[in-house]
Amino acid sequence: MRLVSRRLHVDAVTALDEVRWRARGGRSLDVNPFFEPDFLVPAMRHLGGRGLRLLVVENAVGEWIACAPVRPLGWRAGRPFLGLSVWENAYGGVGIPLIDARMPSAAAAFVRRLRIEPPHSAVVLVEVPADGAGLAAMEHAADGVVRLRTGHRPALRRSPDGESALARVPARRRRELGRLHRRLQQRHPGAAVVEPDPASGWVEDFLRLELRSWKGPARTAVASRSADTRFFREAMRRHAAHGRLHVAALVVDGRPIAMSCNIRAGKSMFGFRRAYDQAWSRYSPGHILDVAVMGMVEAIGGVEVFDTMADPVDSSLRHVWPDSVPICTVAIPSIGPIGSLAGLLISAQGRRLR
Numbered sequence: 001m002r003l004v005s006r007r008l009h010v011d012a013v014t015a016l017d018e019v020r021w022r023a024r025g026g027r028s029l030d031v032n033p034f035f036e037p038d039f040l041v042p043a044m045r046h047l048g049g050r051g052l053r054l055l056v057v058e059n060a061v062g063e064w065i066a067c068a069p070v071r072p073l074g075w076r077a078g079r080p081f082l083g084l085s086v087w088e089n090a091y092g093g094v095g096i097p098l099i100d101a102r103m104p105s106a107a108a109a110f111v112r113r114l115r116i117e118p119p120h121s122a123v124v125l126v127e128v129p130a131d132g133a134g135l136a137a138m139e140h141a142a143d144g145v146v147r148l149r150t151g152h153r154p155a156l157r158r159s160p161d162g163e164s165a166l167a168r169v170p171a172r173r174r175r176e177l178g179r180l181h182r183r184l185q186q187r188h189p190g191a192a193v194v195e196p197d198p199a200s201g202w203v204e205d206f207l208r209l210e211l212r213s214w215k216g217p218a219r220t221a222v223a224s225r226s227a228d229t230r231f232f233r234e235a236m237r238r239h240a241a242h243g244r245l246h247v248a249a250l251v252v253d254g255r256p257i258a259m260s261c262n263i264r265a266g267k268s269m270f271g272f273r274r275a276y277d278q279a280w281s282r283y284s285p286g287h288i289l290d291v292a293v294m295g296m297v298e299a300i301g302g303v304e305v306f307d308t309m310a311d312p313v314d315s316s317l318r319h320v321w322p323d324s325v326p327i328c329t330v331a332i333p334s335i336g337p338i339g340s341l342a343g344l345l346i347s348a349q350g351r352r353l354r
Helices: 015-025 037-046 106-116 133-141 171-187 202-212 226-241 278-283 285-299 337-353
Strands: 003-008 053-059 064-076 079-086 122-129 146-157 192-194 245-252 255-265 268-276 305-307 323-333
Touching: 015 037, 015 064, 037 226, 053 106, 064 106, 106 133, 106 323, 122 133, 133 323, 146 285, 171 278, 171 285, 192 285, 202 226, 202 245, 202 255, 202 268, 226 245, 245 285, 255 278, 255 285, 268 278, 268 285, 278 285, 285 305
Parallel strands: 079 122, 268 305
Antiparallel strands: 003 053, 053 064, 064 079, 122 323, 146 305, 146 323, 192 245, 245 255, 255 268
16 A cells, blocks of 8 residues: 655644544554644644654555654754654653554554654654554564663553552552541541542642642743643643543642642553642652542543653652553664664664663
C-alpha cells in the first residue's frame, strides 16, 4: 500500500485531521495520551517552539497509520543540525509514537520516515515504555535502534489475584500514613477526600494550590508562566469533554490541601499533575491522597495500570506506590554516511550504559 508523509504545523491541523488523529490514538500499539490531539494541540500551540511539527504517515485513503511531534535537536547559522528529536515538553510523560496496531508494516514505515527526515544524523526518543509493543516493533523494523538509559517509574498494576494496592504498600509506610491521616481528621474533622467533577472549576483551585506548593518558589508551577497556564486550561477542558479526566482532592473545610489530576487512555491512567500545600506538609497530604487514589483507580473498571509519571529517582513515591513501569531513552541513527557514524557512536554509548 502506498504511504505518504506530512509535517504539519499545529495551525495547519484541520477538523478532519483531528478525527483521523483521534482514531489513530485509539488503535495504537501503545497508548500515549500525550501524543493525542486533546493534549498535543494545546501543547504545540502554547509551548511549542522553533521547528516543531507533527510528523504524520498516512495511507492512500488518508488514514493516519503513525504520528509523533518532532523538532530539530539544535540550530546553527539559522539551520537545523545534529539530529531530530521526538518532542518532549515539561508536561508530557510518554515519548512513544502512535503506531497503527492493525498494520504490521506501520512501525517500519514510520521508522524509515524518521530516519530520512532532515537533518541526517540520528533521532532521539525519551520516556519510551521499555516493555511496550511500540518499541519492540520499532526494534524489529530497523537495525541500530539503541536503548541508552532505562529507569523505573512508581506505578500501580492491578493484581491478577485481586490483592489490593494498599496491602502491597510496605507495612511500615502504610501504618505511618494511616497515623498521619487519623491525626489530620482528629485535628480537622472537616478533612475528606473528594472527587471533583472534571467539568467544574477545579482547574483554578489546582493552579492556586500548585503555587502554594514547593513548585511555587521553584517557579515550576503551571501558573508560573502564562503560556503554560493557557495550555493547562485548554488541555484539561478537552480531556474533560471526552470523559478522560480524573481528579481527586484532599480538602479541609472545603479548601484543597492536596490534588491529583490524572488522564485516562485505554487500560492505563497517568498521574499528570499532583500538588500539595506546603503549610500542611507535616501530615504528608500528598501521600495520603496517593493512597486514596490507589483505591479509586482499583474501583474504576478497565484500568490495569496507573503510571505516576514521577521521576524514576523520586524515592518518596517509590515507598508508597507498590509497582513500577520501565521507561527508556532510545536513539535511532539516520540513513546515510552521517547516520552511520552517529550509529557507531550511539552503539558505543549504549554499551557503556548497560
